[in-house]
Amino acid sequence: MLGVRCLLRSVRFCSSAPFPKHKPSAKLSVRDALGAQNASGERIKIQGWIRSVRSQKEVLFLHVNDGSSLESLQVVADSGLDSRELNFGSSVEVQGQLIKSPSKRQNVELKAEKIKVIGNCDAKDFPIKYKERHPLEYLRQYPHFRCRTNVLGSILRIRSEATAAIHSFFKDSGFVHIHTPIITSNDSEGAGELFQLEPSGKLKVPEENFFNVPAFLTVSGQLHLEVMSGAFTQVFTFGPTFRAENSQSRRHLAEFYMIEAEISFVDSLQDLMQVIEELFKATTMMVLSKCPEDVELCHKFIAPGQKDRLEHMLKNNFLIISYTEAVEILKQASQNFTFTPEVAAVDLLVPGVGELFGGGLREERYHFLEERLARSGLTEVYQWYLDLRRFGSVPHGGFGMGFERYLQCILGVDNIKDVIPFPRFPHSCLL
Amino acid sequence: MLGVRCLLRSVRFCSSAPFPKHKPSAKLSVRDALGAQNASGERIKIQGWIRSVRSQKEVLFLHVNDGSSLESLQVVADSGLDSRELNFGSSVEVQGQLIKSPSKRQNVELKAEKIKVIGNCDAKDFPIKYKERHPLEYLRQYPHFRCRTNVLGSILRIRSEATAAIHSFFKDSGFVHIHTPIITSNDSEGAGELFQLEPSGKLKVPEENFFNVPAFLTVSGQLHLEVMSGAFTQVFTFGPTFRAENSQSRRHLAEFYMIEAEISFVDSLQDLMQVIEELFKATTMMVLSKCPEDVELCHKFIAPGQKDRLEHMLKNNFLIISYTEAVEILKQASQNFTFTPEVAAVDLLVPGVGELFGGGLREERYHFLEERLARSGLTEVYQWYLDLRRFGSVPHGGFGMGFERYLQCILGVDNIKDVIPFPRFPHSCLL
Numbered sequence: 001m002l003g004v005r006c007l008l009r010s011v012r013f014c015s016s017a018p019f020p021k022h023k024p025s026a027k028l029s030v031r032d033a034l035g036a037q038n039a040s041g042e043r044i045k046i047q048g049w050i051r052s053v054r055s056q057k058e059v060l061f062l063h064v065n066d067g068s069s070l071e072s073l074q075v076v077a078d079s080g081l082d083s084r085e086l087n088f089g090s091s092v093e094v095q096g097q098l099i100k101s102p103s104k105r106q107n108v109e110l111k112a113e114k115i116k117v118i119g120n121c122d123a124k125d126f127p128i129k130y131k132e133r134h135p136l137e138y139l140r141q142y143p144h145f146r147c148r149t150n151v152l153g154s155i156l157r158i159r160s161e162a163t164a165a166i167h168s169f170f171k172d173s174g175f176v177h178i179h180t181p182i183i184t185s186n187d188s189e190g191a192g193e194l195f196q197l198e199p200s201g202k203l204k205v206p207e208e209n210f211f212n213v214p215a216f217l218t219v220s221g222q223l224h225l226e227v228m229s230g231a232f233t234q235v236f237t238f239g240p241t242f243r244a245e246n247s248q249s250r251r252h253l254a255e256f257y258m259i260e261a262e263i264s265f266v267d268s269l270q271d272l273m274q275v276i277e278e279l280f281k282a283t284t285m286m287v288l289s290k291c292p293e294d295v296e297l298c299h300k301f302i303a304p305g306q307k308d309r310l311e312h313m314l315k316n317n318f319l320i321i322s323y324t325e326a327v328e329i330l331k332q333a334s335q336n337f338t339f340t341p342e343v344a345a346v347d348l349l350v351p352g353v354g355e356l357f358g359g360g361l362r363e364e365r366y367h368f369l370e371e372r373l374a375r376s377g378l379t380e381v382y383q384w385y386l387d388l389r390r391f392g393s394v395p396h397g398g399f400g401m402g403f404e405r406y407l408q409c410i411l412g413v414d415n416i417k418d419v420i421p422f423p424r425f426p427h428s429c430l431l
Numbered sequence: 432m433l434g435v436r437c438l439l440r441s442v443r444f445c446s447s448a449p450f451p452k453h454k455p456s457a458k459l460s461v462r463d464a465l466g467a468q469n470a471s472g473e474r475i476k477i478q479g480w481i482r483s484v485r486s487q488k489e490v491l492f493l494h495v496n497d498g499s500s501l502e503s504l505q506v507v508a509d510s511g512l513d514s515r516e517l518n519f520g521s522s523v524e525v526q527g528q529l530i531k532s533p534s535k536r537q538n539v540e541l542k543a544e545k546i547k548v549i550g551n552c553d554a555k556d557f558p559i560k561y562k563e564r565h566p567l568e569y570l571r572q573y574p575h576f577r578c579r580t581n582v583l584g585s586i587l588r589i590r591s592e593a594t595a596a597i598h599s600f601f602k603d604s605g606f607v608h609i610h611t612p613i614i615t616s617n618d619s620e621g622a623g624e625l626f627q628l629e630p631s632g633k634l635k636v637p638e639e640n641f642f643n644v645p646a647f648l649t650v651s652g653q654l655h656l657e658v659m660s661g662a663f664t665q666v667f668t669f670g671p672t673f674r675a676e677n678s679q680s681r682r683h684l685a686e687f688y689m690i691e692a693e694i695s696f697v698d699s700l701q702d703l704m705q706v707i708e709e710l711f712k713a714t715t716m717m718v719l720s721k722c723p724e725d726v727e728l729c730h731k732f733i734a735p736g737q738k739d740r741l742e743h744m745l746k747n748n749f750l751i752i753s754y755t756e757a758v759e760i761l762k763q764a765s766q767n768f769t770f771t772p773e774v775a776a777v778d779l780l781v782p783g784v785g786e787l788f789g790g791g792l793r794e795e796r797y798h799f800l801e802e803r804l805a806r807s808g809l810t811e812v813y814q815w816y817l818d819l820r821r822f823g824s825v826p827h828g829g830f831g832m833g834f835e836r837y838l839q840c841i842l843g844v845d846n847i848k849d850v851i852p853f854p855r856f857p858h859s860c861l862l
Binding site (some may be wrong): 048167176198257385390428431 | 460462478479480481497498499520521522549550551552553556557574575576577579584585588590591594597598602605607608609610611612613614615616617623624626628629630631632641642643644645646647648654655658659661662663664665670671673675686688695696712717794815816818819820821822823824825826842851852853855856858859860861862
């Protein structure tokens with residue numbers, strides 16, 4: 001625990017400060033306190049926010065949470081304590097003895113010797129109410145407070161674990177991480193959905209572009225990864241992407257995160273599908289093992305049944321159907337549909353979320369690309385892309401996964417706005 | 432190695448494909464081939480780009496690199512081989528036997544049985560020339576090819592390792608990772624340096640804002656981390672930040688990466704300084720241990736002397752001077768200077784790079800903040816920030832580190848444009 005180390009060791013910086021004479025109570029995170037084996041009265045200090053207060057005849061029970069885990073630490077205090085400021089939501093520092101709890105509900109509890117209220121919380125005005133299970137939609141109005149609820153706390157801890165798991169997966173598999181650019185001059189992928197940018201106050205003088213050319217927010221790092229796969233063979237990126245789409249759907253955001261990978265010397269879709277399946281399964285297994293309580297909370301209160309569906313996905317090979325088979329199935333589903341035939345491409349569709357992964361092999365034939373670019377009048381702008389096929393070209397392919405959709409998929413969260421800390425969508429940019 | 436696993440296991444998807452009758456050559460990355468202990472003629476396959484060709488009377492020597500390491504694998508072939516297309520920069524697939532090398536220059540070499548040219552490379556037009564050490568400034572013109580040189584290859588592999596090391600440091604220290612938003616409506620931090628954005632084609636109708644309010648690219652995730660530290664105690668972010676500054680300096684970019692952290696229940700600068708020092712040292716030690724050859728290349732060819740300076744930084748405690756002392760030193764340096772007194776703030780300055788870290792304790796006094804916001808007419812817009820001090824407020828503080836400056840600092844790279852894959856600065860947005 002860094003916090004502990006900081007507090008204990010910070011004294012070395014102050015050349016004039018003497019070392020403390022009495023050993024101070026060790027500062028622990030709630031997670032570490034809860035995980036203490038054989039607690040037998042060690043003096044510790046915890047800091048956090050009050051999640052519940054319950055007064056009995058002779059004792060006062062508090063639950064204190066610091067966000068390090070879903071579970072709070074039970075604090076037991078003498079009922080003689082002045083408890084006027086011990087409100088739900090207040091921040092406190094508690095010193096006392098960590099002991100084995102007599103109750104079966106928890107392993108340990110903190111026998112308080114000193115409780116200091118750091119910041120009070122006026123229950124009347126606080127939008128999060130004690131003991132109330134607020135709908136996710138209600139909480140969305142308060143991006144600065146919803147992270148203090150159990151459910152958003154769990155989701156954001158899972159998001160953090162999943163982020164780490166994805167980085168680990170690629171690193172362990174020999175991929176080089178690339179920060180593909182956020183600002184780009186590539187504008188060919190459907191200009192209507194792009195955000196354009198200029199220095200504030202200069203928006204009305206487009207002839208004086210900051211970058212000399214019109215600049216946009218990226219919609220995908222694919223082209224830049226293609227550059228890098230020509231040097232490092234296996235590369236990935238994990239960053240924000242943008243769509244200026246006027247969609248309020250439960251599956252779209254104006255700002256969302258994508259994991260994208262590109263692999264050189266690949267010549268079959270099977271290679272890509274294998275990486276996709278491994279990425280999904282390795283990441284999910286890691287999340288399940290690192291924060292089982294958080295995942296369980298989501299499965300229990302948000303999406304009953306999701307746990308079984310997820311286990312089914314993890315235990316079985318992903319079902320692969322060919323394009324021809326997919327068309328057959330759609331035809332039999334007696335609905336009108338239009339489609340554009342695509343070859344050497346792959347999508348991963350999951351129930352409830354739809355398209356989770358999309359990928360494919362890239363066109364490597366120089367003359368074919370050259371002709372298509374010429375027809376669109378883009379030869380000059382994309383000469384660099386053509387050049388990749390002129391100098392040491394290789395067959396390559398890759399895929400992208402929407403990170404928020406991934407979280408929706410494993411947790412069963414219906415609305416994408418609830419799996420990102422600060423959602424951005426049309427008409428809304430809170431904070 | 433994922434690549435190997437993919438290729439070997441991909442067959443299981445194709446229900447109609449029989450298992451291959453002959454064991455194919457195992458596909459290895461160059462790094463794995465070089466790391467093979469006791470090579471004794473195993474049949475392997477490697478894929479990569481030719482870095483050198485040398486023809487002798489009876490044998491032909493190639494060096495093949497796939498970006499997995501700085502070092503290339505030496506391939507030895509019969510000189511009778513048709514070598515017309517074996518050019519510097521061409522991509523090849525080589526099958527053969529991995530054997531102990533008779534030369535002392537390398538441990539192993541690949542005795543080629545089959546060399547297949549995958550993509551040729553016309554030396555005449557290729558901007559990277561064989562055996563030439565191009566200046567970094569020249570290479571900047573070719574962001575799509577410079578990653579194939581030794582020096583940029585090393586820098587970008589180091590960047591990838593440093594990214595992973597920073598994530599690990601915070602994770603191991605109990606921090607929750609937060610994706611702070613890229614698009615934000617906060618515009619108070621000096622509007623002249625902000626990029627503003629709107630859907631492409633709508634830039635001229637600002638009254639119809641996509642988000643209902645003017646939207647900007649973030650200059651810092653600090654305020655959003657302050658929100659999250661009120662729930663998770665210790666949080667960090669690692670993402671892109673932006674400045675629309677008209678600066679061509681060797682230390683500024685329009686798009687750069689920042690590592691920012693925020694910690695609750697902190698009440699002294701010493702706590703923050705401790706984390707800063709630990710982050711710097713832990714990350715650097717990890718980078719040095721994971722890619723020593725890459726770091727050595729930079730220290731040798733880019734910045735002789737940097738190795739000693741870095742070792743000095745790692746071995747010693749960071750020097751801490753008070754504000755008063757700093758002012759004294761500046762006064763004695765007989766230069767005119769202006770300064771604004773700041774309290775409870777900390778900067779880490781390093782030779783050659785200048786400010787690497789900046790941080791401080793945050794103002795937590797509600798009435799003080801309220802008064803300042805009221806004076807600036809910002810009370811309404813920042814009511815949410817005030818609210819953080821009304822409901823369970825805690826003392827907290829944090830810091831930010833510029834990632835590119837960090838890389839400049841440890842590697843001794845003079846120009847910031849050379850430590851990011853696709854630099855963005857005024858008048859330039861290549862690719």
